[in-house]
Amino acid sequence: MTPPAVGQCREFSLPWQEGGIEGFVVATSTGHYAYLNRCPHTGAPLNWQPEQFLNFDNDMIQCALHGALFRIEDGHCLHGPCQGQALQALPLRYEQGQLVIELEKNKQKDSMC
């Protein structure tokens, strides 16, 4: 996928095993970070609207349902009902200017995006 610009987020869906994975990428001045779109509190999607995952100040990921706040760089919940838990990070790499999410499945790697 094309990397989002700093301060922006991008959602994606990946085919995975018998279902799929819903995730998102956040871009900051320090890099890109990818997570499952699932709050550790209830498993609900995090976004407010399509591509909208950040709080008003654009410095934390915020769950739209109960307002938990997550540090962008490591997904740790710093405030809210799931404080101390973390978002599930997805492995991310750059390839020829594109972002690639790489999931391992029985030692066989599936490159996606």
Ligand code: FES
């Ligand atoms: S579902 Fe995310 S804080 Fe409750």
